[in-house]
Amino acid sequence: MTTTGTYTPRPGAAPLGRMIAAQAALETRMLLRNGEQLLLTVVIPTLLLVLFSSVDIVDTGAGEAVDFLTPGILALAVMSTAFTGQAIATGFERRYGVLKRLAASPLPRWGLMTAKTASVLVTEVLQIVLLTVIAFALGWDPQGNPLAVLLLLILGTAAFSGLGLLMAGTLKAEATLAAANLVFLLLLVGGGVIVPMDKFPSGAQDVLGLLPINALSDGLRDVLQHGAGMPWGDLGILAVWAVVALAAAGRFFRWE
Numbered sequence: 001m002t003t004t005g006t007y008t009p010r011p012g013a014a015p016l017g018r019m020i021a022a023q024a025a026l027e028t029r030m031l032l033r034n035g036e037q038l039l040l041t042v043v044i045p046t047l048l049l050v051l052f053s054s055v056d057i058v059d060t061g062a063g064e065a066v067d068f069l070t071p072g073i074l075a076l077a078v079m080s081t082a083f084t085g086q087a088i089a090t091g092f093e094r095r096y097g098v099l100k101r102l103a104a105s106p107l108p109r110w111g112l113m114t115a116k117t118a119s120v121l122v123t124e125v126l127q128i129v130l131l132t133v134i135a136f137a138l139g140w141d142p143q144g145n146p147l148a149v150l151l152l153l154i155l156g157t158a159a160f161s162g163l164g165l166l167m168a169g170t171l172k173a174e175a176t177l178a179a180a181n182l183v184f185l186l187l188l189v190g191g192g193v194i195v196p197m198d199k200f201p202s203g204a205q206d207v208l209g210l211l212p213i214n215a216l217s218d219g220l221r222d223v224l225q226h227g228a229g230m231p232w233g234d235l236g237i238l239a240v241w242a243v244v245a246l247a248a249a250g251r252f253f254r255w256e
Helices: 016-033 035-054 065-095 098-103 109-137 146-170 173-190 202-208 212-224 232-252
Strands: none
Touching: 016 035, 016 065, 016 109, 035 065, 035 109, 065 098, 065 109, 065 146, 065 173, 065 212, 098 109, 109 146, 146 173, 146 212, 146 232, 212 232
């Protein structure tokens, strides 16, 4: 009588959750080992916070400069990771065929995007912890509802992640590199991160107020500096950006 043997290890794909977790851990390690990514996600926000909090360069209005600057720098950290860093990294992965090969693996495409999102969230947590510690050392005195802050950060991450994936999935890698860095610099200046919005002409304020970076920095500032309640207007702007950007990224993203 012949019996079928049992072989160990058994061939086959790992459970979906384990695959996503493994890919997310890999994405996080790759991001943290990348010098350019660390410059965008850690060094620049930290230097801006310390410099502009310590030196009276920009008129931030009444109160301590660090109380005005910290919410904007937190918004900048989210943008640098979810948008700029992710757009550049994904754009070059697409150019070199990494995404095409990963798409042929047992990990489904939506699982890969989930892993990238998880990597972004882990990096943002590390950024926020570091910047918060530095801000407290500089005398920051936050106010407001932590739930409102969390909702703003989540919607801001979704909006910027969608925009980053849309750019990476439609432009060439070199164009993505140039465009992502240019957008980062423009929004750093005109997004209410360091320069108060009332320094801009009234017509420009109306336009800039609709940008996701402005909605995120303004919402965080209202809560953390002024102790406001739920900033529904800013949350609404971020929600619209998140839905439109993620839908567009899902529709137009090219894997090759």
